[in-house]
Amino acid sequence: MSAKSESHAAPAEPTLPQAATIRAAALVAILAFLMVAPFLFYPIFLMKLLCFALFASAFNLLLGYTGFLSFGHAAFFGGAAYVSAHAVKEWGVTPEVGILLGVAFAAALGLVMGLIAIRRTGIYFAMITLALSQMFFFFCLQAPFTHGEDGLQGVPRGHLFGVIDLSSQTNMYFFVLAVFLLGVGIVWRFVNSPFGMILKSIRENEARAVSLGYSVAGYKLGAFVMSAALAGLAGGTKALVFQFATLTDVAWQMSGEVILMTLLGGIGTLIGPVVGAGLVVTLQNYLATSDFPVTIITGVVFMVCVLLFRRGLIGEFYASRLGRRLGFRPER
Amino acid sequence: MTTTALLSVEGLHGWYGESHVLHGVDLQVNEGETICILGRNGMGKTTTLRAIMGILKRREGTIRFAGQSMIGLPLHRSARAGLGFVPEERGIFSSLSVEENLMLPPKVAEGGMSVAEIYDLFPNLAERRNSQGTKLSGGEQQMLAMARILRTGARCLLLDEPTEGLAPVIIQRIGEVLAELKKRGMTVVLVEQNFRFAARVADRFYLMDHGRMTAEFPVAQLPDRMEMLNRELGV
Amino acid sequence: MIFGIPMVALMGQLLVGLINGSFYALLSLGLAVIFGLLRVINFAHGAQYMVGAFAALLLLKMGGVGYWWAVILAPVIVGLLSAVVERTMLRRLYDLDPLYGLLFTFGLALTVEGIFRYYFGASGQPYSPPKELAGAVNLGFMFLPIYRGWVVIASLVVCLAVWFLIEKTKLGAYLRAATENPILVQSFGVNVPLLLTGTYALGAGLAAFAGVLAAPVYQVSPLMGSNLIIIVFAVVVVGGMGSIMGAIVTGYLLGIAEGLTKVFYPEASNIVIFVIMAVVLILRPAGLFGKEA
Numbered sequence: 001m002s003a004k005s006e007s008h009a010a011p012a013e014p015t016l017p018q019a020a021t022i023r024a025a026a027l028v029a030i031l032a033f034l035m036v037a038p039f040l041f042y043p044i045f046l047m048k049l050l051c052f053a054l055f056a057s058a059f060n061l062l063l064g065y066t067g068f069l070s071f072g073h074a075a076f077f078g079g080a081a082y083v084s085a086h087a088v089k090e091w092g093v094t095p096e097v098g099i100l101l102g103v104a105f106a107a108a109l110g111l112v113m114g115l116i117a118i119r120r121t122g123i124y125f126a127m128i129t130l131a132l133s134q135m136f137f138f139f140c141l142q143a144p145f146t147h148g149e150d151g152l153q154g155v156p157r158g159h160l161f162g163v164i165d166l167s168s169q170t171n172m173y174f175f176v177l178a179v180f181l182l183g184v185g186i187v188w189r190f191v192n193s194p195f196g197m198i199l200k201s202i203r204e205n206e207a208r209a210v211s212l213g214y215s216v217a218g219y220k221l222g223a224f225v226m227s228a229a230l231a232g233l234a235g236g237t238k239a240l241v242f243q244f245a246t247l248t249d250v251a252w253q254m255s256g257e258v259i260l261m262t263l264l265g266g267i268g269t270l271i272g273p274v275v276g277a278g279l280v281v282t283l284q285n286y287l288a289t290s291d292f293p294v295t296i297i298t299g300v301v302f303m304v305c306v307l308l309f310r311r312g313l314i315g316e317f318y319a320s321r322l323g324r325r326l327g328f329r330p331e332r
Numbered sequence: 333m334t335t336t337a338l339l340s341v342e343g344l345h346g347w348y349g350e351s352h353v354l355h356g357v358d359l360q361v362n363e364g365e366t367i368c369i370l371g372r373n374g375m376g377k378t379t380t381l382r383a384i385m386g387i388l389k390r391r392e393g394t395i396r397f398a399g400q401s402m403i404g405l406p407l408h409r410s411a412r413a414g415l416g417f418v419p420e421e422r423g424i425f426s427s428l429s430v431e432e433n434l435m436l437p438p439k440v441a442e443g444g445m446s447v448a449e450i451y452d453l454f455p456n457l458a459e460r461r462n463s464q465g466t467k468l469s470g471g472e473q474q475m476l477a478m479a480r481i482l483r484t485g486a487r488c489l490l491l492d493e494p495t496e497g498l499a500p501v502i503i504q505r506i507g508e509v510l511a512e513l514k515k516r517g518m519t520v521v522l523v524e525q526n527f528r529f530a531a532r533v534a535d536r537f538y539l540m541d542h543g544r545m546t547a548e549f550p551v552a553q554l555p556d557r558m559e560m561l562n563r564e565l566g567v
Numbered sequence: 568m569i570f571g572i573p574m575v576a577l578m579g580q581l582l583v584g585l586i587n588g589s590f591y592a593l594l595s596l597g598l599a600v601i602f603g604l605l606r607v608i609n610f611a612h613g614a615q616y617m618v619g620a621f622a623a624l625l626l627l628k629m630g631g632v633g634y635w636w637a638v639i640l641a642p643v644i645v646g647l648l649s650a651v652v653e654r655t656m657l658r659r660l661y662d663l664d665p666l667y668g669l670l671f672t673f674g675l676a677l678t679v680e681g682i683f684r685y686y687f688g689a690s691g692q693p694y695s696p697p698k699e700l701a702g703a704v705n706l707g708f709m710f711l712p713i714y715r716g717w718v719v720i721a722s723l724v725v726c727l728a729v730w731f732l733i734e735k736t737k738l739g740a741y742l743r744a745a746t747e748n749p750i751l752v753q754s755f756g757v758n759v760p761l762l763l764t765g766t767y768a769l770g771a772g773l774a775a776f777a778g779v780l781a782a783p784v785y786q787v788s789p790l791m792g793s794n795l796i797i798i799v800f801a802v803v804v805v806g807g808m809g810s811i812m813g814a815i816v817t818g819y820l821l822g823i824a825e826g827l828t829k830v831f832y833p834e835a836s837n838i839v840i841f842v843i844m845a846v847v848l849i850l851r852p853a854g855l856f857g858k859e860a
Contacts, residue, residue, distance in 0.1 A: 069666045116845050119852040123608050123665050124804060128848065131801040135841035142834065252797060256673060263670065295681030302674025306667050307656060387750060411756030423751040427743040435737075436744055437755035484755070 584826015
């Protein structure tokens with residue numbers, strides 16, 4: 001997607017000589033904060049945040065870097081949640097195996113959905129992913145092993161690698177943090193890899209990519225499956241954090257939520273989805289205790305973002321003078 | 333000299349996005365005249381027509397038509413004032429038949445040609461009236477594009493490269509149509525690269541270079557200007 | 568008995584399918600009309616349908632205004648409100664990637680549904696059909712509730728009227744031409760921005776009309792639009808958005824397909840339209856009546 005009305009180039013802003021150092025220092029500071037955070041904030045809240053930040057990053061891999069808006073990512077997130085929860089609870093596997101099974105499921109589902117959806121682009125792609133994930137929702141509603149409206153409850157955290165007891169919130173937090181860093185690292189690596197470069201060229205000029213001999217469909221499908229798998233990683237982990245998996249995880253509202261997180265934070269930026277997820281999860285937490293209708297706020301934020309704020313928070317920052325001075329370049 | 337010109341353009345600047353394309357264009361057209369804007373590719377001829385019409389969104393300067401200021405009017409109001417635009421691509425609608433294409437533009441004033449008169453002037457359009465608009469040949473589409481504006485009662489026609497890509501026989505036909513229009517007192521602003529065609533139909537010429545007019549002369553002075561035109565246009 | 572199913576059951580489900588199909592046809596028609604000219608996928612269509620139903624309900628409860636007035640007033644009210652939304656907000660997005668239009672209308676849908684959910688709760692409220700349409704008629708092989716018959720006929724009439732408007736009238740010619748080249752049509756002196764607003768209002772009005780028709784059949788609830796809209800998306804993908812008639816025909820066909828599935832394989836009836844969509848996408852990606860490859 002591109003915000004065509006903002007396509008004029010930002011005036012050249014000299015990068016501060018210390019820009020690279022500042023960016024590195026900021027990164028270190030954030031990591032340091034993440035290490036001590038569980039001792040300052042409620043760990044479950046932080047873990048929820050990390051899971052959704054990973055989910056949003058996975059989604060952004062598809063939207064921000066490939067230009068495909070998927071309205072059905074809840075299927076991968078929730079589907080993996082169900083599979084991981086079931087594997088750990090019913091089959092008694094260790095948590096990391098459970099999560100990997102969830103990832104595998106999400107990737108497979110991504111392959112199937114992708115094969116169907118890739119046949120159209122743009123809006124049609126979005127509508128198809130929505131319809132397919134709704135189909136998956138109905139399947140989950142009726143399948144016996146999901147326990148329908150009740151969901152899969154009482155999922156044990158288990159022992160990581162058979163050794164580390166994850167029922168301790170601190171242990172679980174650091175595990176989730178590791179998963180998050182791994183996931184985001186994969187996204188970063190993917191975007192900057194040759195595969196990612198080709199995807200970017202497909203997004204900019206598909207006809208030329210085809211004429212250069214690239215199997216465009218193959219690359220699009222690869223990105224879709226990768227995005228689905230990482231969303232599955234987030235979902236499987238989330239199932240262990242909260243120790244349940246429900247229909248909410250596969251509902252279209254969840255797909256909408258992850259879109260909002262990415263839009264709010266900044267499409268096509270690496271930390272944008274993380275920031276967006278942080279904001280949305282915090283807001284939901286805050287509103288959960290009050291009487292205020294979350295849906296209305298979500299809807300209004302969506303509209304405001306689309307009308308006025310398309311680059312998202314991080315995108316706006318990157319495009320601002322300070323951002324450019326610090327050496328950030330907006331995606332487009 | 334002239335009394336009040338029907339179309340008067342002074343100091344027209346125009347932008348495509350950030351790109352400053354027109355650098356102060358001046359143009360005067362009297363009622364009943366056929367004016368031709370000459371110039372190489374990319375010098376701003378089409379942009380000038382689009383700016384006069386109001387299709388170009390960012391424009392500054394003075395544009396007066398029939399005593400009314402056109403700057404600041406939305407596109408559909410410029411048309412209602414009596415300006416008719418025939419684009420280079422002709423713009424025949426594929427989801428409409430020839431007759432539907434012909435009848436589409438609303439009447440903006442009295443004095444437009446009737447459908448009967450149009451079918452008289454363009455007999456092959458009459459034959460094909462129920463065909464799909466885009467099934468026509470290039471030349472026929474050009475006729476249709478012109479014909480539908482003639483129905484509306486527009487007083488001034490802005491024609492963008494009407495002969496482009498057409499066979500000599502069709503070009504001849506278009507020349508005849510323009511002569512007929514001239515007899516009826518129609519005002520025409522023509523953008524043309526086909527110099528020979530322009531020389532037959534125009535009363536006055538403007539030469540355009542890099543977004544502004546660099547020369548203006550009546551058709552009588554054409555022989556004297558040939559050398560200059562050869563240089564500028566490579567004809 | 569046909570294929571081991573009693574005739575009454577088969578006819579009953581076919582009727583249900585035809586009724587659902589009527590709503591699918593009306594709604595996908597509205598979506599197709601809006602998309603054709605504005606290039607926007609109107610996610611808020613389900614919400615407009617819901618508001619139409621609520622308008623009928625509230626007109627009755629608060630104003631004592633009955634069904635026959637509601638059938639006209641509700642679409643007008645929803646149409647006007649939607650026109651305001653288009654004028655003030657939606658039109659700023661026309662120059663952008665069409666996905667932004669989808670996201671904006673998605674946000675609008677959430678907001679409107681959230682508001683109605685806040686005030687009316689999530690459960691459905693009944694709305695009685697007008698007494699002129701109450702009761703049933705005995706067709707021999709089944710009893711046909713008169714209101715349901717009315718739904719099918721009314722939706723068919725409205726669909727065909729819209730088709731006629733677009734394909735056979737001057738206004739429709741403006742719409743079809745503006746779909747191809749809005750700037751050129753504007754250069755002829757046609758007020759295309761007004762045409763855009765009117766088209767959005769028409770689409771919204773169609774959704775609201777469907778809502779009023781639906782109120783006695785499905786109960787009036789804030790959630791009635793959101794699950795329906797996703798199915799309508801699938802209908803629209805199956806039909807392809809190339810033609811108005813295609814949208815109408817596909818709506819009825821898929822409704823009937825759904826009804827038949829309910830008879831022979833009830834567990835799949837929820838998802839059969841999605842399955843058909845998947846199959847169509849594999850075999851003919853442009854949709855049954857679609858134009859682009």
